[in-house]
Each structure stands twice: as C-alpha cells, then as structure tokens.
Amino acid sequence: MSRTRTPILAHVVYRTRRFEQMLAWYQQVFHARVRHQNPAMAFLTYDDEHHRLAFIDLAVVQPGAQDSEKHGLVGVEHIAYTCASLEDMFDSYTRLKSHGILPYWCIHHGLTISMYYADPDGNQLEFQVDCFESAAESNAYICGPSFSVNPVGVEFDPEDWLAQVRAGASLSGFLVRRVHEPVSPIRGALSAV
Numbered sequence: 001m002s003r004t005r006t007p008i009l010a011h012v013v014y015r016t017r018r019f020e021q022m023l024a025w026y027q028q029v030f031h032a033r034v035r036h037q038n039p040a041m042a043f044l045t046y047d048d049e050h051h052r053l054a055f056i057d058l059a060v061v062q063p064g065a066q067d068s069e070k071h072g073l074v075g076v077e078h079i080a081y082t083c084a085s086l087e088d089m090f091d092s093y094t095r096l097k098s099h100g101i102l103p104y105w106c107i108h109h110g111l112t113i114s115m116y117y118a119d120p121d122g123n124q125l126e127f128q129v130d131c132f133e134s135a136a137e138s139n140a141y142i143c144g145p146s147f148s149v150n151p152v153g154v155e156f157d158p159e160d161w162l163a164q165v166r167a168g169a170s171l172s173g174f175l176v177r178r179v180h181e182p183v184s185p186i187r188g189a190l191s192a193v
C-alpha cells in the first residue's frame with residue numbers, strides 16, 4: 001500500500017464570460033469574499049483557506065474566441081486537491097509516471113507548488129502543496145505584491161528538481177519561490193483554444 005496520503009479537496013476554478021455576474025453569485029451563495037482580483041482573474045474564499053473559488057474571465061483571456069459558450073471552455077477549469085507534503089506530491093508524481101500518467105503543467109504559484117493532470121475525459125485536476133505553514137501567511141501572500149506581479153506562476157521541471165534532490169538538495173528548499181518571472185501562460189484547455 002502506498003504511504004502517500006490521499007489529497008484533500010481544496011478549490012474549484014471556473015472559466016466564464018459572465019465574470020462580474022459569477023463573482024456576485026458566488027459571493028452571495030457562499031458568503032464568499034474576494035481575496036485577490038485583477039482584470040483577468042479573481043480568487044474568493046469563505047473560510048481560512050487562501051482561496052476556495054477562482055474565476056478566469058474569458059472575455060479578457062480569450063477575447064476573440066469563436067463559439068464562446070462552447071462546452072469545455074466555459075465551465076470548470078480545474079478542481080484542486082492539497083497534498084500533505086511536497087514529498088507526497090513527488091512520490092505520487094513518480095508513481096503516476098511509472099503508469100504513463102504525466103502532468104501537463106508544473107507550476108510554482110508562489111502560494112502553492114502545483115502539478116496539473118488531465119483525466120481520460122480531459123477534466124483537469126490540480127495537485128498542490130501549500131508553500132506556507134499557516135493560513136495567515138498564505139492570506140498575506142495572496143493579498144501582497146508578489147502575487148499581484150505574477151498571479152499565475154513560474155513553471156518548473158519536476159525531473160530537474162528530483163535531480164537536485166538526488167544531488168543532496170532538500171525538497172522543502174523549493175517551497176519559497178525566489179524567481180518570480182517569467183509569468184507562465186495558463187496551460188491546458190485554454191492553451192488548446
């Protein structure tokens with residue numbers, strides 16, 4: 001039996017062309033509040049988690065796209081699950097890789113380190129590890145300048161990190177992001193449009 005712990009549900013991200021209406025609806029229904037908002041994205045929460053809901057405004061990200069209500073574009077972008085540790089995440093990465101299952105996007109969000117996978121139907125999942133130990137630190141980060149400068153994140157190569165670990169580095173040394181650029185494009189369904 002695997003010693004890695006099962007990831008727990010953390011947040012859902014939606015792609016929408018009704019950005020303001022969606023924000024208002026989810027704030028009303030969940031008593032949610034906005035943690036961070038920029039012209040393209042908004043991050044909401046209703047408890048101590050840094051975000052429970054996020055929204056991508058397709059009118060900004062895909063302004064010229066045809067077929068604007070096409071299923072698979074408007075709707076759920078991804079569902080995120082939190083891993084207990086970076087070691088657990090990388091153990092799962094290695095196990096899944098041995099079964100031919102690879103992430104399509106590995107990204108250091110600053111707030112979390114995340115690997116995104118697509119299931120056989122193309123539904124997108126994020127496995128994440130929090131970079132900060134406390135909710136207070138996470139919430140300070142999402143409201144702070146580093147997140148405003150790069151709310152998407154910086155891509156990383158898990159094989160490069162594993163090679164550094166084999167050479168003596170500690171996985172936990174990657175938790176604090178020291179390089180904040182380049183800003184990655186959002187990969188997955190959006191990059192296939």
Ligand SMILES: [Fe+2]
Nearest residue numbers: 011013080126
């Ligand atoms: Fe996410």
